[in-house]
Amino acid sequence: MSKIMIVYWSGTGNTKMMAEQIGKGVLSEGGEAEVLEVSGVKAEALKEVPVFALGCPSMGDEVLEEGDMEPFVEELERFVSGKKIGLFGSYGWGNCEWMRDWEERLKKAGAQIVNGEGITVLGEPDAETLENCMILGKSLAMS
Numbered sequence: 660m661s662k663i664m665i666v667y668w669s670g671t672g673n674t675k676m677m678a679e680q681i682g683k684g685v686l687s688e689g690g691e692a693e694v695l696e697v698s699g700v701k702a703e704a705l706k707e708v709p710v711f712a713l714g715c716p717s718m719g720d721e722v723l724e725e726g727d728m729e730p731f732v733e734e735l736e737r738f739v740s741g742k743k744i745g746l747f748g749s750y751g752w753g754n755c756e757w758m759r760d761w762e763e764r765l766k767k768a769g770a771q772i773v774n775g776e777g778i779t780v781l782g783e784p785d786a787e788t789l790e791n792c793m794i795l796g797k798s799l800a801m802s
């Protein structure tokens with residue numbers, strides 16, 4: 660089984676908590692996980708990887724963080740066809756439009772969203788969200 664990469668951006672730690680929990684889910688299925696900040700990863704590193712996860716909170720006005728994550732996703736869109744991608748992120752006050760847009764973008768590029776949709780949470784992840792992150796990690800490890 661290949662290592663599952665979980666690449667995220669997080670300003671205040673909420674999305675980071677989700678990333679770490681997804682990593683635990685991967686480990687609990689006997690997989691190997693790498694939880695990485697997007698600023699330290701090149702999109703090309705995912706070129707040959709069939710299954711991975713991406714996390715980013717809702718920023719700007721219902722968009723991805725624009726310094727690191729947005730350009731990263733723009734590059735990914737060129738080669739994600741056929742890949743399985745788990746999505747997750749925290750938000751503060753919106754209606755999760757950023758996540759719906761993100762899902763659509765990646766589906767349009769030919770990717771499959773693991774478990775059908777991204778995991779979203781208002782603010783800090785609660786117990787139910789952490790459980791869902793654990794389940795996503797397991798799904799990624801089994802994909």
Ligand SMILES: Cc1cc2nc3c(=O)[nH]c(=O)nc-3n(C[C@H](O)[C@H](O)[C@H](O)COP(=O)(O)O)c2cc1C
Binds near residue numbers: 672749
């Ligand atoms: C500059 C900025 C822009 C934001 N824009 C939105 C937004 O458009 N919609 C929303 O629901 N939350 C928005 N938020 C709230 C964050 O998504 C929320 O605080 C989230 O929990 C941050 O996750 P993090 O701890 O992983 O950084 C914004 C926060 C900041 C700092």
